[in-house]
Amino acid sequence: MKKSIIFSIIIGVVTIALSAILLFALVSYAQAKQRDVERLSDIASIRLSLESYFFYRQSYPLAENTLTLGESGARVLCSSNTGIQDVSEGCSNIFMDKIPQDPLSNENYYYLYQSDGKDYSLIFNLEKSDSGLSYGEHTATASGIK
Numbered sequence: 001m002k003k004s005i006i007f008s009i010i011i012g013v014v015t016i017a018l019s020a021i022l023l024f025a026l027v028s029y030a031q032a033k034q035r036d037v038e039r040l041s042d043i044a045s046i047r048l049s050l051e052s053y054f055f056y057r058q059s060y061p062l063a064e065n066t067l068t069l070g071e072s073g074a075r076v077l078c079s080s081n082t083g084i085q086d087v088s089e090g091c092s093n094i095f096m097d098k099i100p101q102d103p104l105s106n107e108n109y110y111y112l113y114q115s116d117g118k119d120y121s122l123i124f125n126l127e128k129s130d131s132g133l134s135y136g137e138h139t140a141t142a143s144g145i146k
Contacts, residue, residue: 032128033130035127036128039124039125039126042100042111043122043140043145045100046077046122046140047142049095049096050120051142052095056093056095060083060117060120061084061115061117061120063114063120066112066114067084068101068112068113069099069100069101069122070102070111074086075087076091076094076096076097077096077099078092078093078094079091079093079095099111108125109125109127111123111124119141120142121139122139122141123138124137133145
């Protein structure tokens with residue numbers, strides 16, 4: 001009788017442990033998926049704002065050096081000569097008043113901007129491959145996302 005009670009307790013503990021592990025995995029997956037959805041939404045918004053800037057200035061904001069969007073020096077997209085700057089002072093038209101940064105914003109997840117004025121590249125990373133794109137690094141340009 002004692003053996004069956006001990007066995008039942010062990011089965012119960014193992015079941016609870018496995019359920020907890022499964023729940024943790026599902027929550028982690030859902031969080032990563034949500035961050036990817038947010039990333040794709042951010043990139044779409046940035047691309048739309050860049051097209052508005054292009055329509056206004058007939059070029060994209062120049063970036064001789066790669067800019068990390070959403071960080072110091074790259075928080076606003078407006079009609080100034082530089083286009084992308086830290087604050088909106090000196091802007092007659094603001095195309096994006098708060099450029100987003102990656103939800104994780106660490107060394108592996110970021111939004112990078114490069115441009116020669118004729119075209120641009122927005123570089124970003126995805127955590128999962130559920131969005132129709134594979135996980136890892138992608139580049140968005142005026143013609144689409146690769």
